Amino acid sequence: MPVLVDVQDICKIYNPGENEVRALDHVSLSIDKGEFVAIIGQSGSGKSTLMNMLGCLDTPTSGKYYLNGVDVSHMTDDEQSDVRNREIGFIFQGFNLIQSLTAIENVELPLMYRGVAKKTRMELSKAALENVGLGHRMDHKPNELSGGQQQRVAIARAIAQAPPILLADEPTGNLDSGSSKEIINTIKKLHGEGRTVILITHDPGIAKQAKRIITISDGKIASDEINPDYIP
Amino acid sequence: MEYLKSALSSIKQNKGRSFLTMLGIIIGIASVIVILSIGNGMKSYVNSSLDDMTNGAVTIEINQKKTDRYLTPQNLTTIEEAISEIYGVSTSFSTYGEIHLKEDHIVNLLGGMPVMERELSDGIYKGHFYKKDDVDAARAVGIMDQSSAIMIFGTDDVIDKSVEISFGGRSIEITIIGVAKSDEEALANARKARQSGETAYYYHSIYVPYTLVTQKLGLNDERITSYKIYTHPGTADEAALRAKSVTENLLNLRGEGAVSIQSFASMAGMYNNILNVVTLVVALIAAISLVVGGIGVMNIMTVTVTERTREIGIRKSLGARTSYILLQFLTESAVITLIGGSIGMLMGFIFTKIAEQFMSFPPVISPMNVLLVVAISTADGLFFGIYPARRAAKLDPIEALRQE
Numbered sequence: 001m002p003v004l005v006d007v008q009d010i011c012k013i014y015n016p017g018e019n020e021v022r023a024l025d026h027v028s029l030s031i032d033k034g035e036f037v038a039i040i041g042q043s044g045s046g047k048s049t050l051m052n053m054l055g056c057l058d059t060p061t062s063g064k065y066y067l068n069g070v071d072v073s074h075m076t077d078d079e080q081s082d083v084r085n086r087e088i089g090f091i092f093q094g095f096n097l098i099q100s101l102t103a104i105e106n107v108e109l110p111l112m113y114r115g116v117a118k119k120t121r122m123e124l125s126k127a128a129l130e131n132v133g134l135g136h137r138m139d140h141k142p143n144e145l146s147g148g149q150q151q152r153v154a155i156a157r158a159i160a161q162a163p164p165i166l167l168a169d170e171p172t173g174n175l176d177s178g179s180s181k182e183i184i185n186t187i188k189k190l191h192g193e194g195r196t197v198i199l200i201t202h203d204p205g206i207a208k209q210a211k212r213i214i215t216i217s218d219g220k221i222a223s224d225e226i227n228p229d230y231i232p
Numbered sequence: 233m234e235y236l237k238s239a240l241s242s243i244k245q246n247k248g249r250s251f252l253t254m255l256g257i258i259i260g261i262a263s264v265i266v267i268l269s270i271g272n273g274m275k276s277y278v279n280s281s282l283d284d285m286t287n288g289a290v291t292i293e294i295n296q297k298k299t300d301r302y303l304t305p306q307n308l309t310t311i312e313e314a315i316s317e318i319y320g321v322s323t324s325f326s327t328y329g330e331i332h333l334k335e336d337h338i339v340n341l342l343g344g345m346p347v348m349e350r351e352l353s354d355g356i357y358k359g360h361f362y363k364k365d366d367v368d369a370a371r372a373v374g375i376m377d378q379s380s381a382i383m384i385f386g387t388d389d390v391i392d393k394s395v396e397i398s399f400g401g402r403s404i405e406i407t408i409i410g411v412a413k414s415d416e417e418a419l420a421n422a423r424k425a426r427q428s429g430e431t432a433y434y435y436h437s438i439y440v441p442y443t444l445v446t447q448k449l450g451l452n453d454e455r456i457t458s459y460k461i462y463t464h465p466g467t468a469d470e471a472a473l474r475a476k477s478v479t480e481n482l483l484n485l486r487g488e489g490a491v492s493i494q495s496f497a498s499m500a501g502m503y504n505n506i507l508n509v510v511t512l513v514v515a516l517i518a519a520i521s522l523v524v525g526g527i528g529v530m531n532i533m534t535v536t537v538t539e540r541t542r543e544i545g546i547r548k549s550l551g552a553r554t555s556y557i558l559l560q561f562l563t564e565s566a567v568i569t570l571i572g573g574s575i576g577m578l579m580g581f582i583f584t585k586i587a588e589q590f591m592s593f594p595p596v597i598s599p600m601n602v603l604l605v606v607a608i609s610t611a612d613g614l615f616f617g618i619y620p621a622r623r624a625a626k627l628d629p630i631e632a633l634r635q636e
């Protein structure tokens with residue numbers, strides 16, 4: 001399988017100087033196309049910082065990041081926006097839906113920024129919402145949906161334009177256990193359809209769902225192993 | 233298109249706030265539209281009615297309170313020759329008389345020279361105006377309006393008809409040699425008045441050679457203290473100044489301020505000057521209201537950007553470029569001012585219509601003004617929207633997403 005994510009010796013240092021914080025400390029890792037990876041660690045270990053880096057929302061203090069073979073570690077804001085739009089589907093803990101837009105309008109956004117025509121946009125968004133089981137809630141606003149349903153809208157938004165990577169940061173953090181299961185199952189299903197999934201969590205129970213588990217501690221990779229308990 | 237939709241829905245969501253923001257612009261634009269329309273109306277009314285009334289005639293007067301000097305007919309010839317660009321110069325002696333026929337009629341005998349024909353706004357209908365030899369011979373011939381003929385004789389077929397006109401004790405018989413055309417309204421009025429026998433309220437002008445008034449009637453000697461020049465369109469002011477100066481030279485009245493120009497055109501010029509000042513003041517009010525309104529928009533948009541920081545973060549994380557966010561917020565502020573400007577324009581029209589009821593002339597709403605309002609209010613929003621929109625576009629997506 002070709003290498004999709006190739007992080008080489010990345011550091012992220014906040015407040016350089018006396019009380020500097022090394023949020024990422026010489027991190028290297030590589031993820032192939034089609035993998036299902038969980039990144040687990042304590043609060044404050046650097047998970048979100050790593051996720052921002054992988055998601056091209058942030059640039060490293062030092063080191064290199066090759067995404068799909070392209071060096072994305074030193075890009076302008078607009079170049080980063082284009083890379084995010086093309087390569088990454090985000091799933092956030094807080095859903096991050098725009099409240100004034102309906103479910104389908106939210107799903108359309110990344111397609112709109114890519115310049116897809118209205119008709120195609122509608123078709124792709126509809127298909128994505130049907131894929132996550134929300135074909136009947138397309139015209140609802142986020143506040144008319146349950147937490148689990150909102151997160152599924154967010155997932156539809158992340159997959160609508162078929163990016164190679166799904167990047168989920170504590171996707172179940174705001175959900176009850178029933179909805180959590182539903183979301184994890186949806187994510188597993190999407191992986192089964194061939195998508196690369198990177199799942200960030202502090203919950204070992206959720207991390208156990210992944211094929212490969214990377215543990216991060218104090219900004220360093222503590223372990224990186226295949227999950228022996230993985231059930232496809 | 234997407235920008236517009238997003239802007240409209242955001243404005244709709246904050247109806248009250250958006251409306252308050254627009255208020256300054258609404259009031260500013262409304263008052264500008266009202267005053268500009270009234271100003272335009274007044275301008276075209278004054279100009280057109282003055283044009284109608286004078287046909288380019290300007291009266292030059294020698295003030296008898298300041299001097300006892302006067303012009304002779306020979307002087308007038310000199311003046312006419314000195315000013316090249318005019319149709320001619322005429323004396324203007326007039327005197328009142330009466331015609332006693334079936335009913336009594338009051339007439340105004342206007343004694344002038346052949347060039348006075350220019351005062352007939354619709355020209356001659358039948359016959360002809362008097363000629364120079366009629367003046368030289370002081371012939372008792374005259375020209376009257378079609379409507380006067382109908383009221384006095386019951387027909388406009390009056391060429392070669394003689395009519396006796398009395399002045400106090402004496403009287404003179406005048407032969408009608410020409411009839412001046414009247415407009416439809418005047419004709420209709422004349423027929424109605426003739427039928428109902430109510431012609432006494434009208435008075436009628438009869439144009440005659442001035443020599444008839446001065447020599448045959450002896451009502452005036454030939455002291456000319458006022459005369460008219462007939463000018464080409466657009467040259468009235470210039471020609472009048474020339475005439476005034478030549479008159480002052482002839483009578484040795486330079487610098488005395490005794491010769492004055494009674495020009496409607498110069499009065500119109502004065503009106504226009506006043507209107508231009510008013511327009512300038514209005515433009516100033518408009519500018520102030522646009523700046524104040526614009527600052528309001530800048531204010532409210534800054535608040536909007538702060539409130540929607542998270543939304544901006546979401547959009548950026550999904551791949552929105554800086555320019556997209558910039559345009560989204562610029563569109564929103566331009567739409568606010570455009571809506572404000574349009575409401576203002578509408579209210580301006582309504583107030584203008586109301587004002588029309590109280591005025592003797594119709595206000596004129598020019599399409600240029602409408603275009604101007606649209607352009608200016610959009611530009612206003614764009615200009616004052618730049619600061620908040622740039623702020624939004626430059627937000628760091630990580631920071632923005634962290635916002636609650």
Ligand SMILES: Nc1ncnc2c1ncn2[C@@H]1O[C@H](COP(=O)(O)OP(=O)(O)O)[C@@H](O)[C@H]1O
Binds near residue numbers: 015
């Ligand atoms: N913007 C920032 N400025 C300064 N320190 C930061 C910033 N973001 C994160 N940190 C610090 O970096 C470390 C890693 O944080 P984070 O990546 O959010 O951890 P996690 O997501 O695992 O809880 C923490 O010590 C945090 O305090």
Ligand SMILES: [Mg+2]
Binds near residue numbers: 047048
């Ligand atoms: Mg975190």
